Amino acid sequence: VDWKRSGEYEDIIYETAEGMAKITINRPERHNAFRPTTLFELREAFNRAQEDTEVGVIIFTGAGDKAFCSGGDQKIRGDDGYVDDKTHGIGRLNVLDLQVQIRRCPKPVIAMVAGYAIGGGHVLHVCCDLTIAADNARFGQTGPKVGSFDGGYGSWLLAETVGLKRAREIWYMCRQYDAQTALQWGLVNAVVPLERLEEETVQWARELLEKSPLALRMLKGALNAVTDGAAGMQQFAGDATLIYYMSEEAQEGRDAFKEKRKPDFSKFPRRP
Numbered sequence: 001v002d003w004k005r006s007g008e009y010e011d012i013i014y015e016t017a018e019g020m021a022k023i024t025i026n027r028p029e030r031h032n033a034f035r036p037t038t039l040f041e042l043r044e045a046f047n048r049a050q051e052d053t054e055v056g057v058i059i060f061t062g063a064g065d066k067a068f069c070s071g072g073d074q075k076i077r078g079d080d081g082y083v084d085d086k087t088h089g090i091g092r093l094n095v096l097d098l099q100v101q102i103r104r105c106p107k108p109v110i111a112m113v114a115g116y117a118i119g120g121g122h123v124l125h126v127c128c129d130l131t132i133a134a135d136n137a138r139f140g141q142t143g144p145k146v147g148s149f150d151g152g153y154g155s156w157l158l159a160e161t162v163g164l165k166r167a168r169e170i171w172y173m174c175r176q177y178d179a180q181t182a183l184q185w186g187l188v189n190a191v192v193p194l195e196r197l198e199e200e201t202v203q204w205a206r207e208l209l210e211k212s213p214l215a216l217r218m219l220k221g222a223l224n225a226v227t228d229g230a231a232g233m234q235q236f237a238g239d240a241t242l243i244y245y246m247s248e249e250a251q252e253g254r255d256a257f258k259e260k261r262k263p264d265f266s267k268f269p270r271r272p
């Protein structure tokens with residue numbers, strides 16, 4: 001794939017090619033642990049990919065083959081969250097905002113995981129629509145070991161994915177699981193040899209790009225709505241309105257208003 005890099009970032013890489021956007025956490029010296037700056041940049045990059053009408057699928061990954069992401073950077077963890085030169089002395093937990101953004105993004109997001117997906121990095125792959133793992137991938141949570149937890153998507157979306165008993169085990173025990181176990185548990189969609197990871201992920205992305213974007217959007221919204229409660233219904237309702245706006249029936253209402261006449265909805269069927 002002939003990836004085209006764009007944007008000025010410190011902690012991430014943003015690339016596009018053939019209808020795909022690839023967003024890479026680029027802090028391999030810390031196993032791609034994130035700091036607030038990383039998350040400000042990731043949020044901007046995901047927003048770019050969402051707004052770009054050429055992009056139909058987003059691939060989310062980490063630089064190198066040692067880690068997808070090892071969660072919050074413990075070396076810059078302050079007493080009220082994570083602190084760096086962009087936080088003006090106030091600690092942040094802004095990974096939660098990114099999780100919501102990935103869920104709300106109407107385009108499929110594929111986590112491409114080589115090496116560790118640990119702690120908050122594990123939660124990020126759980127929030128993605130699909131996960132393709134290399135055979136060296138390792139999964140797990142560390143919260144109760146390092147003094148942290150994620151009581152949001154990190155716990156109940158994980159439980160929805162692998163079942164309650166396994167989610168409890170993963171969080172309480174803080175063990176690591178290999179790629180085959182993750183596959184058996186339904187935590188990932190496929191496991192491939194490390195050297196084939198990008199090729200396989202791109203293949204999945206290309207297949208998705210052949211599908212109806214609106215159908216994928218509605219399916220993502222529908223599958224999320226059950227877990228996301230009112231917020232999920234809000235998104236799904238917005239999508240339903242979008243589709244209604246695209247109908248002649250809705251456009252008759254708009255046109256009548258603009259033409260200062262009574263709308264004529266008589267030609268539209270009263271569907272059973």
Ligand code: 2NE
Nearest residue numbers: 029030031033070071072073074075116119120142148149
């Ligand atoms: C991932 C793991 C198990 C890998 O172990 P190993 O032995 O293969 O590598 P090593 O030597 O630990 O890591 C390589 C370098 O990356 C740094 C390490 O410190 C080391 O650098 P040096 O110290 O040698 O210079 N590194 C790795 N992970 C880091 C991290 N998260 N922060 C800063 N530096 C990191 C092993 O590295 C590990 O257990 N890492 C920590 C995983 C972890 O506990 N993450 C935080 C969970 S809490 C969280 O993410 C969170 C949340 O729960 C809620 C809200 C927001 C965030």
